[in-house]
Amino acid sequence: MGIFWIIVLSLFQPAHNFHVSISQAEWDEGLIKCTIRVFSDDLENSLQKSYGTEYRLESAIEDERLARYLLNNFGFKINNESLEGEFIGMEIENDLSYLYVQFPLKEVPSSIEVYNLLFFNSFDDQSNIVNVKFGSMLRSAFLSPRKDSQILEFQ
């Protein structure tokens, strides 16, 4: 009986776990410039899983492993080929962290595949929204562990 109540109570957590990241990508003069907005604690937890529990988020700024982690999990594909990405930097603002990456791309394609698997290894209810703006056209991808990539059409 006690176990039953522990299970029931563990389902009712007033502190909502809101496992979300939202990214903006915009094409500008031969580059897709991206801002990935994540919750700082999610990012730190995720890095601690890889590098050990003592790892602090602040150390990630100077750590090239962060770039690898990001570019392995976030990016674009055209004709099934991943675009070569570059990590630009990171800002930590209390609860939120902003990660900047960019992908050289000469001209705007008529369709592009977006993938974002950030934190899928930490949370099975993670949702990653990626808003992509090419010129005046705005499209959006909703990515989750059930569907980790999506093709956006720009016609």
Added chain:
Amino acid sequence: MHPFTNYLRLGYEHIISLAALDHILFLIVLMAVYQTKNWLKVVIAVSFFTLGHSITLSLGALEVIKVDQALIEFLIPLTIVFTALINLSKFGQNQKSNFKYWIALIFGLIHGLGFSNYYDMLVMGESNYWQALLPFNLGIELAQLLVVFIMLMIMGVYGFLLNKKIRDWNLFISGSAFGLALIMCIENWPF
């Protein structure tokens, strides 16, 4: 897809997933006194609840309501305790009274404070209120109406087919929710 659709989906899935069970529990208690024929009153009460937490979520920008999160986690189950207690009074069982709308609105404000860290995530640069927060709130409302619809069906079956009184349903739901929420309050005691 347009971003609007995705923010809508984000709000919808947030309620439907198990992450927001305290939200759903509040709704079930709020509507426990109503007979199925008064479904419109339920829809209005739930919309007032959405209005309440949309207001506090949208005020996130002003930083006026940086309330201690531990306190919020205590207050949210307390709203369920109070609503369950009110349901046990004659006053709270009055189908015609508009009192439930006010409870839904005011307690909605408190539930919205639990969303405090959502605002900064949802609103950035080009995604302002209309592009991000509005569809997110609409998604929450849609999910809540789905919960209401399912509960009304269950309550309808209970009332008509089994020929039981909604009063007994209310006693059962409000009693169980009272116990559950009271334990949550004690577990989250902030003082």
